[in-house]
Amino acid sequence: MFDTGKMSRTLPTALPRSLLAEPDLFDDLPPEEHPFPTYGLSKAGRPGLSLRVAPTLAETAQRIRPTTLAVDRTLPVLEALTGLLPDGLRRGVTVGVSGAGARSMALALIARATQTGSWVAVVGAGDMGLAAAFEVGVALERLVVVNAPHPDQWAPVVATFVGAVDLVLVSPGHRLSTGDARRLSARCRERGSVLVCLLPEGGSPGEGWPGRIDLRFSMGEATWSGPDASPAGPLARLRSRRVEVSVGGRGVPDDGRSDVLLLPDSTGVSARL
């Protein structure tokens, strides 16, 4: 891959010799990460007794891992949501969703990521409509549901999932402590999981999630199309809900972004107008 001999022939000769010399591929690594560690050798150069010299496969993989691109630090979102999240869902953020239709929005937010191999754990939202989740596009085979644990065990359970699965969808049924919320958000940032929190309707900013929320989705006015007030014919049924969704927070312009979505529409997929 790095054919330095060939490169040296094509480079202009004005370059200093030090650049043309065969570089030590690992001279920029700290000694403990050097692939040929010398600490096991005695002064005479004979192998010592104590330390393991050969790196394990996992260590090798870690060392030659390709650079993480910005695109790998985000989770993909549905086509319909690219107006709200043009770069996808950044890993490590804490997301709050509030307003009427929050559940549909949360499901739409995670749908694409579950299709591409991410798992989602739903903790404490026992009334989540799984048929609706399927229609929005959530891959149900990568979804696990835990009923609301006892308040003492809530934080340990959520912390177990953070880091192990990419998406954790919570609906705290009790008052969280600020410390727990802060620790869980920090753990998300560190491990790259996304915590999606369903916030109670009309609550004050601290209610539901007493910590900082990086991305906040608010559901605006909604209108349903389909049925009407007159005696319904056989074809009348709920078809779609037109709703304005606005998002604010980190990585979003100060005045926020908003978009009008059909969430859900009759095919179950939220479509962009």
Place this chain on the structure above:
Amino acid sequence: MNGAPAATDSPAAVRTLVVGCPDWPLTALSVDPGEQALVLGAGRVVAVTGPARAVGVARGQHRREAQFLCPEVRVLARDEAREARGFEVVASALGAVTPWVEARRPGRCSFGVRGPVRLFGGEVALVRHTAEVVVAAVDRLELGAGSHPGCRIGVADGAFAAGLAARVGGVAPEGAVVVPPGRSPDFLAPLPVEVLTTPLAGRGAELVDVLIRLGLTTLGAFAAIPVADVSARFGNDGLDAHRLASGVDNRPVGHRSAPPDLAVSVPFDPPVDRIDRAAFAARSAAEALHERLSARGMACTRLLVEVETEHGERMSRRWRDEGVLGPVAVVDRVRWQLEGWLHGPPAVRPASGIVLLVLVPDEVVPAVGRQLGFWGGASAADERAGRACDRVVGLLGPGSVRVPEWRGGRDPDDQVALVPFVGLTGSPTRVGPLEGAPPWPGALPRPSPAAVHTEPVAVDVVDAGGVPVTVDGRGVLSAPPARLVLPERVSLGIDPETGSDQRVTAWAGPWPVDERWWDPLRRSRRARLQMVTADGTARLVALSDGRWTVVATYD
């Protein structure tokens, strides 16, 4: 081509005796084998008595199916702890026959016959003596039923053949099957290839399916294929299956004794005498053992569980499974064993608390498990998610983590059911309706509601004049609904103080449904309506037995 092409280059199969107590889950629950009864585990039938089997009830059936075939059947829930306690008595009684008893699961164990056969003077005498010991031990359990189905014994070269011999035989000692030395291939040849499903665990069903479609319906036909061809076409799994079918060796290819430094020991201070504390430690010990083995590219096929008590007693028991013991299987075995020792009858119970638990991988094979992506990727994500679920099950108890299963139905809560998470093998398979499946007649149209209330909320639906709305037998509304009167506003997430107008602005339906009209107890006749109220919320409202409820909200 003879029946055992690989016999020349393989170690001789160990002559083994397998003891099986048929329907152990029933025996442990003190069920009289003369009555119609079955034991349910994880929603499926795991054991059936003779009379119930006679009318068609079989293992693996759903409860519904079994009760349809045999309506009077007594249904019992499985009690694994009791099975383990009872079986430890049997296994320790067999200590009088040989010290090398290998337990397989509660109700089944095996040992090599080479030593004890000389002590008792012949295999027939050994079988008779073993049967006496086991029957006496089960009698001593005083399970209360008075009678039990006895035990079955098979002797053959290799544990696979011996296990099948025990299965095809009758009640020991008269019905015991002793396959003469060297005749195991002949014994196995006429048996159907389906018997390979169990020993190969998760990989067996697929292989068996392919073999049947190739026309290889008996073990003999499969064994006659040259080993090189099997290896080329089916890989390692095929090779293992071929060795079993040829009656060569029950152990997977490449087994060897493990170096002693792989053992994991857990000291207890203070000493434990309760199963829950010990089992908790067993879980982390099993994880540690698994990590230690997989770091060396090995997997365990036989496990030695050892404990030391405060008074210096040492107890140990070997456990073997068909195939490789994963971390979950190890935890199960250790829990069964500790249950047997700690809560068993006084004869096997240690005199004091346990101070040390040691798990020794007694026999290992090179791990040919799943190939993970080099830099993680999807398979690593599955693995991590599975482990997190295991940990949460450990925190909250079994059944706390549930996964969706597609059922299909007419209501939003019927379509997907949640079933307990029981470990993950391989990549998850798609959950959703079958491709091209016809729609359920009477099902609600899409989209489905995003919030399905666990407890339907009682409401009143009234027309413009304040008269309750009804639906007649033909599914026609008495009057258009005008208002929803919600007595329990808070439970639907509506703030009672601000209040909200529950005037119905638009509605659709009704969708009548009459399910199970043949069954007076579970019949369900209802009409569903979609209603949009003035605050812009759409709800699914159902009328059943004259009462309206809010079933779901289109959140």
